[in-house]
Amino acid sequence: MHPSYTQQEKEIIYRVIRERRDIRHFLPDPVPEPVLARMLEAAHYAPSVGFMQPWNFILITSRELRQQVKASFERVNQNEWAKLTDDERQALYSRLKLEGIMEAPINLAMTCDHRRDAPFVLGRAPMPETDVYSTCLAVQNLWLAARAEGVGVGWVSLLEKREVEKLLGLPDGVELVAYLCVGYPVEFRSKPMLEEKGWKFRMDWRQLVFENGWGDPVVSYSLTSP
């Protein structure tokens, strides 16, 4: 008998995984400090290559700084919109709200410090990008903790990375990984916004499982529905 969480506990964990959403519509209500602290601590409990803990958390509270980030978003977003050649798709894109930089009570940049523990980080040299991967694992912990707290998180990838790194004064060797808007959401939708609005649908994960090599269907594990 292998010890696992109880059935009820497992259901809560699967529930938070399913109910997490990317949020772009925020209420102005502040997030209390203890709530934010719990979220940051959850992030910090992520696994990291060689226990490197390469992340930092930069809270962006300055309105002026946010306006500069928002301007970067707007340049990039306009450029992306212009790439769409299908009129209907372009109209749909225009209707999508893709960030909450000015409205969210918290903007949080998560960075990866490649210099930490240099020169020897256990397990990193063969795949140096694993320090950034570790930072992503921390983002997901924070995202799930936020959902449990009733707090929404939205990842803004429509940004000029170098420009935002400059705005935040990141030194050489420190990289921006995630720019997050954080705050209480107007709602947690039952489906991702992009699915609800018909932009893209959830794939069947069973189609994504192979065995012993790319494209080879599973033989040993039939992977029936849970």
Place this chain on the structure above:
Amino acid sequence: MHPSYTQQEKEIIYRVIRERRDIRHFLPDPVPEPVLARMLEAAHYAPSVGFMQPWNFILITSRELRQQVKASFERVNQNEWAKLTDDERQALYSRLKLEGIMEAPINLAMTCDHRRDAPFVLGRAPMPETDVYSTCLAVQNLWLAARAEGVGVGWVSLLEKREVEKLLGLPDGVELVAYLCVGYPVEFRSKPMLEEKGWKFRMDWRQLVFENGWGDPVVSYSLTSP
């Protein structure tokens, strides 16, 4: 009043985040298919840029293939060991078990398909690496689901990435992100193995929080202990 999970539910979510470990000592007992299926489905519920869902899951059940992966680990590990100039540190490194490739009942490679939904993925072009980041978020979901199921996961980064990609027959445009060993663990330690063995300690996350720029101490959020 913002709806959040109950206090009890939150505690379970924080508990699984704290109790997740990187596992390298596995029991031979098989992981039942429904358990593995729930873990893969949890991974698939990760957020992804433009809802791209760029991941695939490759189960490595072939003993021969695993032996080739293990050989890659051994070459890399020997090379890393040789970099250590401090005798005591080198001796400690030798005593660390860093993978469970042959013993774990499941080896699982998670990949990122850069070609999916090409050419236009909403939000990706300005930071193209966000598809790989999405795959990392899926790894963390799988890792937490596994912990809830009493299943251990260990990420092996001491590998020759290109070599493993060749062994798995990944086409151009598909990248190996994580090579995971999965199975019931001998134990879930109360601390990370690298901490328990004195390799590296957990940092104080409060030291990692800045405001409005790199290195600037927090002013608006005092971030007291939760």
